[in-house]
Amino acid sequence: MALIDAGRLLSDLRELAAIGRFGTGVDRIAFSAADIAARRWLVGKLRAAGLDAGMDQVGNVLGRYPGVSTAILVGSHTDTVPKGGWLDGALGVIYALEIARSAIEAGGQSAVGIDVVSFQDEEGTYLPFLGSRSFCGDLGDAEIAACRAPDGRPLSAAMADIAVEPPPLRLDTARQRCYLEAHIEQGPRLEAARRRIAAVTGIVGIRRFRIRARGQADHAGTTPMAMRKDAGVVLFALAAWVADEFPRCGGPDTVWNIGNIALRPGAANVVPGEGEMIVEFRDPNADLLDRLESLFLARVAAAASGPVAVTSEPLLRIEPTAMAPELQGAIAAASAAAGEPAMLVPSGAGHDAMVLGRYIPAAMMFIPSIGGRSHDVSENTSDADIVFGCEVLAQAVAQLR
């Protein structure tokens, strides 16, 4: 028995994608005119469905299910990266809208409602997870005052446009007893395994370091090799060590990346006197992250014993967040009941569920991303997979009520 209206789900997703449309994708960065328009559109849809809905002065939208004192909180975010896709965030919000709306229409006796949320700035135009952190009371006025977009615009200026809205909405742990977030996978695992649903086991922790090397710039023709202090050689050796050692020392879910490196002065015929690169690694297991970090920093220290000074600076440290087992179980059971055994995978990317999971039980469900693409206008998922995912989530919510 269908718990949702597939046509209405797809229609709402496409209507939302028209707000800030950019080619085949969407450009709806947090606090842009398109972002605020999308949030007001959502408030209208929630009210039309019978929820008590509003936007607060940070841009969070919350729709409260009518006539209940406890609820399952379901949602995601409607802001996007610049020139992003139509599903990242939007999918989870419209799933929540459709599941709550269908439940209201269906009537019934449950004392547990479905509250719908769209968090502000998950993508971090100003501050990653700004909305979910505000909602959880984990964001102070000082942090808001200090925050600027990469283009220099202060967050306070961006917020001025919606300053007339009510004070920040807050998580009510007496009412909202758990959080469920559906999302596109943003990776290739489901597609590669020909699976349609993933129950997320946890959200990986991240350790990110800037490694700086400082030697001496010299003429690359006239300086004998033995007399050089080459910052590039040190960084290349460290990068090669990472490529050799992390597969041995990491776990099956460990991923790592060196996405940026710079050498100065940067001329073909000058020994690079300075350089820096950014190394990050992720894993759902905090102990494993600790072990990798100490191995890595020991290797950095060893590199620093040569003629080139090498230093490390921690840039980012996010601890892993386990997803609530009972909620994972509900998603896996709903998927299995629909004929598709759920894949169990960690999330390699951060999500609002990471923030919510510190306060209430939280879980995530993934549906496939075609070609694993996201954060790009090519981001897509088949209509059949979109509809199937919403049915599975609706079933999981029904089990939990």
Place this chain on the structure above:
Amino acid sequence: MALIDAGRLLSDLRELAAIGRFGTGVDRIAFSAADIAARRWLVGKLRAAGLDAGMDQVGNVLGRYPGVSTAILVGSHTDTVPKGGWLDGALGVIYALEIARSAIEAGGQSAVGIDVVSFQDEEGTYLPFLGSRSFCGDLGDAEIAACRAPDGRPLSAAMADIAVEPPPLRLDTARQRCYLEAHIEQGPRLEAARRRIAAVTGIVGIRRFRIRARGQADHAGTTPMAMRKDAGVVLFALAAWVADEFPRCGGPDTVWNIGNIALRPGAANVVPGEGEMIVEFRDPNADLLDRLESLFLARVAAAASGPVAVTSEPLLRIEPTAMAPELQGAIAAASAAAGEPAMLVPSGAGHDAMVLGRYIPAAMMFIPSIGGRSHDVSENTSDADIVFGCEVLAQAVAQLR
């Protein structure tokens, strides 16, 4: 017996350094007002010394020794790199001026004179070795017409200011039977070995390649390691291979450098989809360069057999130039006679002698660079070493006349 006037040598060097002074160094890039002023100053000094001197419309300055039909050509260049040092090029020109001037003053019976030259744009603001190539008839009008400075200014516009000067001066192989160029070492070898004079054995050849890698940009959290096409990993592995293999396969004079690398899009959390780096290596032996090149390109080809496309593009190929043994011998003998056995070293950098050496016997002499520094305002050599070098070169010239 002193063959030169040490005080006048140092005074002229300092007078020249005042033209385009930049802090403790000099900024006198080719065709700048300071460069042309320095060249006109040199013409005046040469004429005052009794030489038949002039500048041509490419900026080369030539002083012909009076009353002879054959001559030893001695010189270097008076242009500098931006924010450069006071000795790079200038030293060899003022040595030539002082040696010719002192020889004229001394009188004597030799039928072999000393012609003095300052070549234009050795440093390549517009075109490396522009002046010596023009002098040797190795520069066509089409090449001049196509040439621009890095800031976009056409060489033809730079030359317009001195278009009234005579047509290009040319090498006269019936008259100028060999070429001698003194230069600061621009490296640390003499200083490290506590030696004062080097007789240059040859000028290294250079092979320079741009290596491009093209894989696929992906989310560095959500894309499993086994499914990545990481352009950075491929370049890092190639760089590490260079660091491991070149010491084994190169010779005692081989040097190599990776001075520049870029990864795109360049974000900490995105697998680099594209990257490029520039690899160069130098050696005085052409056969060894060939062997290193084929090993290197075989390794590039092996890298290209993986999921990331890897290509190489030759950016620069300069063949080694041997210095004339009889001229090396004259320099070594003069140095030994002055009590300082000459070090025998290749030049790791290009010089005008490389161009001249294709047409007439050519040789170079190095004096120490303090700290090996050059192409910087900190470039310097002690007065004692400057004077000693000029004495040695004057002695070598005397032997060859």
